[in-house]
Amino acid sequence: MGNSSAAIETRGLSKRYRGGQLAVNGLDLTVPRGSVFGFLGPNGSGKTTTIRMLMGLIEPTSGSARLLGSPMPAAARTVLPRVGALIEGPALYGFLSGRDNLLRYDAADPTADPRTRAARVTTALDRVGLTSAAGKKARAYSLGMKQRLGLAAALLQRRELLVLDEPTNGLDPQGMREIRSLIRELAKDGTTVFLSSHLLDEIEQVCSHAAVMNQGRLVVQGEVAELAANARGRLAVTTPDPQAAARLLKERGIADVTVVGEDRVTAELPPDDVELADLNAELVRAGVRVRGFVAERASLEDAFVALTGEGFDVAG
Known part of the structure; x- marks a missing residue:
């Protein structure tokens, strides 16, 4: 294993929780670099568990995962600074403003240059359409605004890979459109975007590749156009x-x-x-x-x- 053209690669990746429930079962996933990859499945199909294993948040029961060519979780310290992530909604300080939340996130990144911190935060807020709400306390943010702020945190640094778990959750249709166009922009800049969703039209609109999960198993993966073409109209x-x-x-x-x-x-x-x-x-x-x-x-x-x-x- 070790396909350098893959941003994410798993082999036989499995997770069994205590009590015997098999949440992810023998997953072989290959996410090409430069793709916008949709990770698709109904809620409860194993998507978030997979993402948490990829990011080194939980250990797999068996199998292996590589991120940007390096084994996870062993290489987490060197790999994760090159990865932006928004998983299960952002963790925010409610008593701090949106801008101060991002300043704190940026300060926690050992690779971030403090001299350009304010400029980075301003740019990230602008990219997700939160400039006008930057001074508001995060506890007063709607679910959609919190989601945008989490995305801004993932975008503080230029990332090779962006991992987004249900990124349009809680957004109104206009917000969804903005986030989708942001994802397309990021992909154009060369960032690989891996996004999980249970919204089929979301995947169809923004993704070049997709994988379908069902009850912990991978059903199929490939280019979105080909997956749709394989079904008869x-x-x-x-x-x-x-x-x-x-x-x-x-x-x-x-x-x-x-x-x-x-x-x-x-x-x-x-x-x-x-x-x-x-x-x-x-x-x-x-x-x-x-x-x-x-x-x-x-x-x-x-x-x-x-x-x-x-x-x-x-x-x-």
């Missing part, structure tokens, strides 16, 4: 004659035909050698009144359902 037919449409689609050997409500039929997209326009014409010839005929691209959600055989608990 859906065909949606809107018609006042749904039963007749469903019957004809089934006769043509099309899979997973479902009547939805009184005027809609969905099915798996047929193989590429079936011309959709011909299928539409065939429905019309059979007397089916077609109001809408749409081929929908497969999403990451379709891929997840195809891989795990179950829906994705986005409510978490």
Whole structure:
């Protein structure tokens, strides 16, 4: 083991808690340098436990992990200064202002030059959109503002790797958009970003690569575009004659035909050698009144359902 082009690499990584619960089971993960890597799974699938092992916060029961080419937790002292992290919400001093929290975080970093501390803190506050609230006490911050302040702490120094556990938790839609665009910016600057999420559309919008966890096991990993492409898209037919449409689609050997409500039929997209326009014409010839005929691209959600055989608990 020791793939230098990987920012994170695990082999057989497992964690069994007292009482026998296996939270992470034989995880083989490879996160390419320079990627925005989405670590995806319903709450309780082992994501946070994995991240805590990667950062050396808890010891694995078995297996190994490398961060930026060095073994964890053995090399934690040399590796962690090159890594920014936001895990399970930031630890903040409620009685200090946002700015003073960051000054204290920066002062705790032995590699940080005290002469440029104030400038670093100002830049970090600006990047996460907290400049106007910098003087407010952290206890008066909303959940979303605390999340931003935690992200600012992770960005005080230029990092090779940024590890974010549910970074948009508690943010409103506007805040989510801002954090996503910040993640894209960081990736453009060459930082590898590893982010866990239970929000499929978040992963689809910002990540180049992803891994899917389910019940402590890795289900699949790869490029986001490929993962979605491996799931078949859906065909949606809107018609006042749904039963007749469903019957004809089934006769043509099309899979997973479902009547939805009184005027809609969905099915798996047929193989590429079936011309959709011909299928539409065939429905019309059979007397089916077609109001809408749409081929929908497969999403990451379709891929997840195809891989795990179950829906994705986005409510978490």
